[in-house]
Amino acid sequence: MLFGKHFAFSVVMAVHNxxxxxxxxxESVIAQDFGFANIELILIxxxxxxxxxxxxxxxxxxxxxxxxxxxxxxxxxxxxxRNRGILEAKGTYISCLDSDDRLEKTAMTKVWxxxxxxxxxxxxxxxxxxYFEGRDEAHAxxxxxxxxxxxHLEKEPWMIQMHISSSFVKRNVLKKHLFDETMRxxxxxxxxAQIFLEKPFLGVISDSVYFYxxxxxxxxxxxKAKGSKESLVELVPKVYLPLLEQALTKLGRIPEFLQAxxxxxxxxxxxxxxxxxxxxxxxxxxxxxxxxxxVLPAIEEDIILHCRFIxxxxxxxxxxxxxxxxxxxxxxxxxxxxxxxxxxxxxEITKRDKLKIYEKHGKIYGIxxxxxxxxxxxxxxxxxxxxxxxxxxxxxESGIWNMGVQVARDxxxxxxxxxxxxxxxxxxxxxxxxxxxVRTLDVKVEV
Numbered sequence: 001m002l003f004g005k006h007f008a009f010s011v012v013m014a015v016h017n018x019x020x021x022x023x024x025x026x027e028s029v030i031a032q033d034f035g036f037a038n039i040e041l042i043l044i045x046x047x048x049x050x051x052x053x054x055x056x057x058x059x060x061x062x063x064x065x066x067x068x069x070x071x072x073x074x075x076x077x078x079x080x081x082r083n084r085g086i087l088e089a090k091g092t093y094i095s096c097l098d099s100d101d102r103l104e105k106t107a108m109t110k111v112w113x114x115x116x117x118x119x120x121x122x123x124x125x126x127x128x129x130x131y132f133e134g135r136d137e138a139h140a141x142x143x144x145x146x147x148x149x150x151x152h153l154e155k156e157p158w159m160i161q162m163h164i165s166s167s168f169v170k171r172n173v174l175k176k177h178l179f180d181e182t183m184r185x186x187x188x189x190x191x192x193a194q195i196f197l198e199k200p201f202l203g204v205i206s207d208s209v210y211f212y213x214x215x216x217x218x219x220x221x222x223x224k225a226k227g228s229k230e231s232l233v234e235l236v237p238k239v240y241l242p243l244l245e246q247a248l249t250k251l252g253r254i255p256e257f258l259q260a261x262x263x264x265x266x267x268x269x270x271x272x273x274x275x276x277x278x279x280x281x282x283x284x285x286x287x288x289x290x291x292x293x294x295v296l297p298a299i300e301e302d303i304i305l306h307c308r309f310i311x312x313x314x315x316x317x318x319x320x321x322x323x324x325x326x327x328x329x330x331x332x333x334x335x336x337x338x339x340x341x342x343x344x345x346x347x348e349i350t351k352r353d354k355l356k357i358y359e360k361h362g363k364i365y366g367i368x369x370x371x372x373x374x375x376x377x378x379x380x381x382x383x384x385x386x387x388x389x390x391x392x393x394x395x396x397e398s399g400i401w402n403m404g405v406q407v408a409r410d411x412x413x414x415x416x417x418x419x420x421x422x423x424x425x426x427x428x429x430x431x432x433x434x435x436x437x438v439r440t441l442d443v444k445v446e447v
Contacts, residue, residue: 007040009108010091010171013099014081016046019055021100021213026059028102028211034109041067042085047075052099079179079187086174093125093168101165103127104209111168114148114205121150123195125203126167127210134214140309141264145206153200157256158308160264161202164188166210169195185231186239189265193243193258197250200257232269232284236291240265244298259299260307266292267310270402285404296322313371313400313408366413368432369399378433379413389416 011029015022026043030036041063043056053071060069070084082096093115097103104127111125118125129139144151144159151159161167165188177194179187196202240262247254269288278284296318304318370377374392381388393412400408431440 007091008034008038008112009093009095009168010040010042010085010089011095011097012042012044012082012085012089013097014044014046014078014085015048015052015056015099016075016078016081017048017050017052018099019048019051022052023055025097025099025102026055028105029097030063031105032103032108033105034112036063036066039066039108040089040091042070042088043067044070044072044081044085046072046077046081077181077184079183080181083178083181086171086178089171089175091171094171094174095168096164098165098212100213100215102211102213104211107208107210110148110205110208114203115168118150118203122201122203123170123173123199124161124167124192125205126161126163127205127208129163129166129212130209131214132211134216139212144202145204148206149204151202151204153196153202153257154255157260157303158306159202159204160257160261161192161196162189162261162265163210163212164192166212167192180238183238184234186235186265189261190239190243193261194246196257197243197247197255200255229280229284229287232287232291235265236294240295244295254298256300256303259303262295263299263303263307264309266295267307267314270310270314282404288403289405292318293321311400313369314402316371317402317405317407366430367395368411368413369408370411371408372434374411376434377411380431380433381413381415382429382431383427390414391416 013022013025018025026041029039029041032039041059043060045053045056056069060067068088070081070088072081072084076084086094086096093111095103095108107127111127114125128142128145131137131139141160141162144156144161153159173195174191177191179191183190243258243262244254247258270292299322301319301323304315304322307315310318366381368379374394377392379390379392381390391414393414395410395412398410399406429440431438
């Protein structure tokens with residue numbers, strides 16, 4: 001697998017002040033069962049101010065045939081550092097492993113075998129991401145790794161890949177799509193989207209893992225970027241609007257996989273809660289929604305409707321923001337919910353719909369989440385055949401908020417009568433009426 005001056009893989013690792021983590025990252029490359037002799041590890045010290053450089057020099061001296069060390073005279077940033085390594089790389093495939101993460105030991109063997117079988121079909125092969133340290137869970141986008149295969153992104157637009165660190169890319173392709181060194185955020189998504197606009201196929205491997213460190217002290221670059229003014233201000237004009245323009249130039253249209261990628265990134269930020277109470281919170285909310293309004297015209301109705309990462313109330317809000325209205329009549333069936341649009345309003349039906357009942361001040365009390373005004377809602381609660389009289393109590397601040405916008409509120413449903421002792425699930429039934437639409441809700445009893 002070692003071809004003259006070329007290696008099977010080049011691992012490009014930009015390092016800046018990660019002395020507590022970088023040894024683990026390097027060891028995960030050395031320990032690959034593919035054989036370290038077939039791997040080139042290019043370490044770029046980006047003017048670290050801690051003990052990182054000494055660690056890199058230690059490994060370079062121990063493995064002079066496999067490890068190359070590049071030293072930046074000043075801090076250039078991750079994109080410029082990666083570019084220096086990519087331009088030096090001799091491997092057939094390149095991995096941009098982050099210096100605080102690690103690879104599962106079988107990763108390169110699995111990737112090599114996959115590329116050997118599907119080399120002509122795709123330029124990019126990716127691994128599932130598993131968080132460790134601060135979190136112990138799978139990444140939200142791991143659903144696309146149910147089986148190893150090549151995904152046609154034009155046919156499956158929600159198979160999103162935004163992380164280049166968990167991907168392996170053909171060297172000749174990545175050298176044509178170097179990182180934009182002026183970007184501080186979204187550089188991974190930008191490079192991968194450019195590659196997919198040329199060849200919309202993604203290889204996925206289900207039986208190996210990329211371990212992503214979610215630092216317990218939240219000090220990683222990605223964790224710091226959450227809710228930062230720079231990320232909210234820069235991503236749309238520097239990353240997503242240029243990608244939309246490139247798509248129109250190359251294809252004459254905006255492919256659905258690019259729409260899905262942009263929407264996923266926007267709604268992930270839409271849920272940020274850290275802006276509450278910040279002095280610049282209102283300004284950042286305004287910036288965010290300005291960016292959302294800039295990209296929403298390029299995102300089709302069905303992409304919003306079939307997004308699995310937001311609930312029906314959030315979809316309704318985005319559709320109203322995009323069109324100023326809702327579809328006249330439509331029923332959408334998704335994996336875990338159905339959505340009925342009727343007379344310019346949304347009636348949400350999900351398998352999880354319940355009226356939760358519990359005791360409050362000796363009375364039956366429930367919570368109903370809705371976006372409908374009180375005057376359009378009627379609710380009937382039955383104990384056997386007997387209808388119980390109820391009052392609505394508006395919770396005002398409780399509900400679903402998106403970047404400062406309340407898209408649904410919680411209504412308290414209070415029964416005027418005392419509840420009978422021993423009340424259990426099945427004793428109560430609830431009918432909700434919105435205009436002329438009547439639904440029966442499941443009732444969950446906790447008294």
